[in-house]
Amino acid sequence: MLDNLQKIVNIRPWGTIILFDKIICDGPNQNGAEDGKKISCFTHIHDDHIKGLDGVLGGINSEVYSTNETKELASALFAENGVEWMSDRENFKGLPLKDVVSTNGFDISFENTNHILGSGQLVVRKNEQSICYSSDFMLKNTSIPKDIKYLVLDTTHGEHSENQRFDSPTDSKKMIVEKVREILNSSNKRVNIHASRGTLQLAMSWLRDEFYELPFFASAKDTSIAKKYTSLGHNCGKIIEDKDENFIPIFRDGEPFIRFLATKKNSECELVEPRINSIKIGSTTSTSLTSNSGMFLVNLQEHASIDEMIEYVEQVSPEHIILDNSKRINGKDNATYLEKKLREKSFSVSKSPDIHPSNRNF
16 A cells, blocks of 8 residues: 655645655745755756755755756856855765765665756655656666655656657757858858757757857856866867846857857747847757748757656556646646556556646646
8 A cells, every 4th residue: 555645755836846744856945835844855957956956055954965966067057256155065965876875764866867967866765665756857878766666757748749759969969060050151150059058058068069169158157057067078168158147249240159048938039139040959849940030949859758758667667656747847738648648557646736736826
């Protein structure tokens, strides 16, 4: 018989995951609602997962854990006036993958995840109980945790993505490099690159391999993260930075450059000045490298497809699956669709919260 699920895994409407009613994962201590919970864990630096890190670090007797790389990248992300204050916090521990830290009766570790640099699946064990939070992942090169009783699964994709064709990182890199080269050889000579943080820095390293001397522009925050990427083996080269997140680069007429912006929504990309050719990298309907508007799309795969998620679940073989149905998941029907698919495979599965926040006016 399954234990009281509310005491094992409970996902708040805004996305914070609570494990064993004691551990905060990938979200803020919203309105003090989690006071008394001293342990927090973060799986990677994407905005919808790292939110709240700065707040929980200031908690009395708090303990915060992530992978080593995520700690490095988060320190750059939350730097103030160039000062990486997080890196000096003794209560923020970066863990090597698979290393186990024991605290307050819990064994905490991270397993490798193929998503962005520093990503990790969180595994928490207590006595005979065990929980794995998959976080965001792609199946290839992602570790399969063993002896997991409860699996908390992200539901980034739903029925709408069944017909999408995603491009691999290798194919995406080739397309991006070729498109940028085409633009630079035209009369335009300037390109905006739009992507989520992490993916943005990866694109910097891809393009730096090909365009070593070309001026790269980015905000101060993205430049700081790029420096971490370089130190961790992904060379982004020299980046010209500006302290304003929405800066306009200074350049001479006819001078080529590539500008990198941490924007994902098409509406945000279209507002960027000056209006030049742009490439948006990340989940979209399909790749499109021909456009009269000058906005090109590369449908880089960043998350597991539905089939990959089911294969991952089959390999983990948990006793019960809890699907993230919080506000973090934009598709309000994603969890319901995945629940149906998993039940067809005879898995024990539920959603948390049971109704998506968009249907409850949260």
